[in-house]
Amino acid sequence: MNDKSIQSKFLLNPDINYLNHGSFGACPKDIFDDYQQWQLRLERDPYQFFLDTGQQELERSKQALANYINCAVEDLIYIPNPTTGINMVVKNLNLQPGDEILTTNQEYGGIDRTWDYYCKQTGAQIIRQEIKFPLSFKEEFLRQFWKGKTDRTKYIFLSQLTSSTGLIFPVKEICARAKQLGITTIIDGAHIPGHIPLDLADLDADIYVGACHKWMLAPKGNSFLYVKKELQPQMDPLIVSWGYDAKEPSESQFQDYHQFNGTVDYAAYLTTPACIKFREDNQWEERSKKCRDLLKHYYPIIAKELESNVICALTDDFLGQFCSVPIKSPDHKKLKSTLYNEYKIEALVTFCGYEMFLRVSFQAYNNEENIEDIINAIKKIKASTNLLS
Template identity: 30%
Template sequence: MNPALQAGFGREMLAHWPLETGVIYLNHGTVGATPRRVLAAQQALREEMEQQPARFLLRELCGLSGPSDRAVPRLREAASAVARFMGAQGPDLVFVDNATAGVNAVLGSLELNPGDQILITNLAYGAVRNAAAFSAERRGARLVTLELPFPGAEPALYINRLSQALTPRTRLVILDHITSETALVLPLAEMAACCRAAGVPVLADGAHAPGAIPLDIPRLGVDYYTGNLHKWALAPKGCGFLWVAPERQQGLHPPVISWGLGQGFVQEFDWVGTKDPTPFLAAPAALALMQEWGLEAMQAYNHHLARQALAWLSARWGFEPPAPEAMLGSMVTLPLPAALGSTRQEALRLQYALLYEHRIEAPILCLGGRLWVRISAQVYNSLEDVEALALALEAYK
């Protein structure tokens, strides 16, 4: 028996989440789902904050507005715990609301001249593409799109295509660690090494990576890494981070300029105005819970379940696996039978039919003139959920 299956994971784990009873939730990758214990930790922080808001926010949170009896500011304490989880150092990591905010911070601080290029791939998240296009257009630069194949090919092909796409005018490459719609785990370290050899900095969009796969950010060789903790790392909503290599921190600013301006990378990001910081402060509780459940066991279970879904559905519906084993994580995006449709309108209609008629939450996508389903495997899911999804979809053929 696979060791991951001995950890007690499956539908019984639903007791740890406040997910709606009776709904099959195969969409953890979209906005995550926060366990009850982490929500309780966040609520305790909110209540503590409201007992003495000025002390909590102005003196204890980041140490920007006066003395505190805390040896380490609250945000720095949380940042150090999060950084350790990903093999990094606390001073190199700051919190942002989400990965998109991290991308905007890097793009907004990037020096661009007319004719310069930002390179992005066709597999990039739509919001990130919009941010890159906006940043390039306002400065007379160009957004260049590198076409990468999906269904996937061997990792070497992605590296070779990236190498050929770099030019002397490339000022930044934005690479996904795990692509959003297509759920491919890209060979990020090798692609970053290719860019580094050409002298081009890399911004990694790791929205789906923390918690889902083993992660040691400094070893990836990227210049910037932004990710979400409210997806696979189980933190409350609105909890992301931006890691920046020490040599890239000077001159990097948050999208919101506030009282920390000119006081360094950490101070600028730690205070961007009054907001609820409890998602960030509760993130260590989420990471501790994953360690308690067994982080490696969770990742192994989710990966195994994604592989099971791929094998079972490819045999049932007669398609070739869309990605090699090396590019599969805790999610998998699979083609649907052609009879189910081929347009975005049909994808949306089918997704809503799944939810409202069968109580199954799973994204239906239209890619390349064909419908696909993306399945997220979390420890509260089982192969029974995938089987129920298949039966529901087949009712519309």
């Protein structure tokens, strides 16, 4: 069980039972202080900071991140969020009529729209392979996923951990086979850094996007894009600035083209070392493990209370620190607002296609009592409303 002292390290409103770390993360006070210190330094001496000291700090922070996720620092750029990173990538794929992108029916809605937009523009086709529940073994996923491959499959796009269904997908196995088949892999790791171990060299994806502002506990606006060296020349800047046709180019066109996008507050990028330190100082790995254990215990209990089922085996192959239960409700917005307004519980009611889910996140600031509270709230909502029928 995680102790109350951890909760007091966060800025979260203590009156709310916050079971939705997955949506926008939550930032501890120490890390937020670090963020504000960077902002102060910037405002005290903007010119020097933007072009000199801040840039050196940015390199240091990027190196810390590269060490943390095991990749070469020059293959990594900071971006504000995964949506930006995936847009940069998709725009540069030079999609042609008839090209196919193989993905699943469980991807994040905002990014589904990115693909739809560029497919419509280019005549490429996105194949959303249906993945059926329950998943007991990785092999079941792999069998279902590869059914979507054809001779026209040029790209694979896959979440490593899905948003609405909360499932870890076996991306290492997918990347290995895709490499043999000559298919480029683009992995959406929005939920991965700080959540499950990430070793980019071992994973061997061609392109990887991750967020630090979710499970790594960074303030909002700290994310990254990794692109393998061979593919970097293909990545034109989404925002064209000083790094294009640079007067003093660095050794990396990828860095020149993408890292400087005009005047923006990049203080969030500089907090990565503070995030890593916070995690070490507070034994975060151990606390995350406790969360995963708690989740495995409570996932079937929550599902039973909702008169539903778990959607995967209760193993680390599929589950991290959030789980989703299929639910039925005549009014999902009312269900969400009832949980929040009447029971002071923040938990996500979401959709995968037409299927509705209640997603519960477990972070170190949550304990058994918080989970029992949502179970009791479900009981009361069932007894007093039709919102769960």
